[in-house]
Amino acid sequence: MAEARVVVLISGRGSNLKALIDDSRSADAGYRVVGVVTDRNDAVGIAVAEAAGVPVTVVPRQMFPSRAAFEAVLNDAVDGFGPDWIVLAGFMRVLSPEAVHRFEMRAFNIHPSLLPKYPGLDTHARALAAGDRVHGASVHLVIPALDQGPVLAQVEIPVCEGDSAGALAERLLSREHELLCACVRLLASGRVEIQPLQLSLDATNRHGPFLLNANNQLV
Numbered sequence: 520m521a522e523a524r525v526v527v528l529i530s531g532r533g534s535n536l537k538a539l540i541d542d543s544r545s546a547d548a549g550y551r552v553v554g555v556v557t558d559r560n561d562a563v564g565i566a567v568a569e570a571a572g573v574p575v576t577v578v579p580r581q582m583f584p585s586r587a588a589f590e591a592v593l594n595d596a597v598d599g600f601g602p603d604w605i606v607l608a609g610f611m612r613v614l615s616p617e618a619v620h621r622f623e624m625r626a627f628n629i630h631p632s633l634l635p636k637y638p639g640l641d642t643h644a645r646a647l648a649a650g651d652r653v654h655g656a657s658v659h660l661v662i663p664a665l666d667q668g669p670v671l672a673q674v675e676i677p678v679c680e681g682d683s684a685g686a687l688a689e690r691l692l693s694r695e696h697e698l699l700c701a702c703v704r705l706l707a708s709g710r711v712e713i714q715p716l717q718l719s720l721d722a723t724n725r726h727g728p729f730l731l732n733a734n735n736q737l738v
C-alpha cells in the first residue's frame with residue numbers, strides 16, 4: 520500500500536509536528552508528512568519542518584481582509600499538497616463550516632483534554648480546578664463545532680498531588696505525541712471507516728441515535 524500523504528496545520532511550537540515527522544520515518548509508519556501549513560509567520564514549528572526538509576506554506580491571517588479570503592488561500596495551500604489526511608496540531612484558528620466541509624472526513628485535531636470535557640482553551644487548569652484525578656488528550660474528527668467531532672482515540676494520565684497546569688501540560692505532551700502518531704498510523708492503515716453522519720443537537724454531539732419514548736418524544 521502506498522504511504523498516506525499527511526499535511527499538518529500548526530500555529531506554534533510544532534512539537535506534535537516533530538513527533539509525526541520523526542515517526543513517519545520508520546519503515547512501518549505507512550505515512551509521510553508531505554507539507555505543513557501555518558497561519559503564523561512566527562510559528563516555531565516552521566523551523567522544525569524546514570530542518571526536516573518538509574515544505575511549509577505560510578498563510579498569515581493578517582494579510583487577508585476577511586476570514587473567507589484567508590481560508591480560500593489556506594485551503595488551496597492544504598489541497599496543493601494532495602493530502603490523504605489533514606492533522607491540526609496546535610492550529611489555533613477555528614475553521615468556518617465551509618472550510619471544514621471541504622476537508623470533511625479527512626481532518627483530525629489533537630486536543631489536550633478528555634473530550635467531551637473541556638473543549639476550548641486552558642484545559643489543564645480547568646481539569647485541576649475541577650479536581651479531576653485523571654486528565655488526558657483526544658484526537659477527534661474536525662467538524663464545525665469546536666472540539667466536538669467524534670473522538671477517534673484518547674490517552675489518559677493521572678493528575679498528581681501538587682500538579683500545576685504547566686506540569687500537567689508538560690507530562691501530557693509526550694503522551695500526546697504518542698497518541699497522535701498512533702492515530703495517524705491507524706488512519707494511514709486504511710482500517711478505520713469514518714461514518715459520514717454525525718448527529719448533533721443544539722451544537723452538542725450525540726454519540727448514539729435518538730430514542731422515541733412513550734410520550735412520542737425523541738430523547
Ligand code: GRF
Pocket residue numbers: 529531532533534535536564608609610629630631656695
Ligand atoms: C498541544 O498541546 C495540542 O494538544 C494543542 O496544542 C498544543 C500544540 O503543541 N492542540 P505543539 O505546537 O504541537 O507543540
